[in-house]
Amino acid sequence: MAFSLDNIVFWGRSFDEYVAMFNMSEMDLGKRILGVGDGPAAFNAALARAGGHVTSIDPIYQFSAGKIRSRINISYHMVMEQIYKNSSEFVWRRIPTIEELGRVRMEAMLDFLDDYPSGLKEGRYIAAQLPALPFKNRSFGLALCSHLLFLYSDNLSADFHVQSIMELCSVATEARIFPLIELGLKKSRHLDLVMARLRNNGFETSMESVPYEFQRGGDQMLRVTQGNGKSKSGGRSPDF
Ligand SMILES: C[S@@+](CC[C@H](N)C(=O)[O-])C[C@H]1O[C@@H](n2cnc3c(N)ncnc32)[C@H](O)[C@@H]1O
Numbered sequence: 087m088a089f090s091l092d093n094i095v096f097w098g099r100s101f102d103e104y105v106a107m108f109n110m111s112e113m114d115l116g117k118r119i120l121g122v123g124d125g126p127a128a129f130n131a132a133l134a135r136a137g138g139h140v141t142s143i144d145p146i147y148q149f150s151a152g153k154i155r156s157r158i159n160i161s162y163h164m165v166m167e168q169i170y171k172n173s174s175e176f177v178w179r180r181i182p183t184i185e186e187l188g189r190v191r192m193e194a195m196l197d198f199l200d201d202y203p204s205g206l207k208e209g210r211y212i213a214a215q216l217p218a219l220p221f222k223n224r225s226f227g228l229a230l231c232s233h234l235l236f237l238y239s240d241n242l243s244a245d246f247h248v249q250s251i252m253e254l255c256s257v258a259t260e261a262r263i264f265p266l267i268e269l270g271l272k273k274s275r276h277l278d279l280v281m282a283r284l285r286n287n288g289f290e291t292s293m294e295s296v297p298y299e300f301q302r303g304g305d306q307m308l309r310v311t312q313g314n315g316k317s318k319s320g321g322r323s324p325d326f
Pocket of ligand 1: 094095096097098099100122123124125126127143144145146214215216217231232233234
């Protein structure tokens, strides 16, 4: 299916937000990290600058910096308007005001844009998409997926989630996914079923609280591992 720019919101979080969302330690930050659906987030730029090993995949990386910049400007006004309208759905603690949110997120996206040309050349930004990734098994120590799986449960099926998470656990030793709520602030309709299917396929899953909550009730991540490499399918072909 062709990827369309029209149904994507170009919106990216900061390095500090990633560290908190995924409860990352210094040791975690030293691993080979894959960011899945990183879009215009600043995580890759900041970690690469600090000497980390990080690769991001997202279908938007097929587009030029100019095109991504103009979509960010359109998304910025759209998202900020929505946040003004629905401000009670968010926790204004880490980021105290809507104005500060706009500043922090735009700073992160500008950091991404500055880094994007060199990151493309270095192979840190790769145009690819779930559920199939262009990497060999165990290429990464950690795969992170922020604000894609579970959040868009209305658009992405339970099967898509299982297949995607098994793929993450094939290319990385461990996967972390945040948040576990879907749009509308409800627990994802797929969460229980997806966890049960993963466990049935030999994966270990745990829901863990993290020191980050912006969407009200979104303060947990899912950690998934292959269960000492003993998953029934070896990762890539799910047994539904
Ligand atoms: C809401 S943004 C989140 C960006 C970033 N992870 C963050 O938290 O700031 C969701 C991103 O997922 C990307 N995306 C959409 N479908 C995808 C797929 N099948 N595989 C990987 N990324 C996808 C979009 O292009 C978009 O950049």
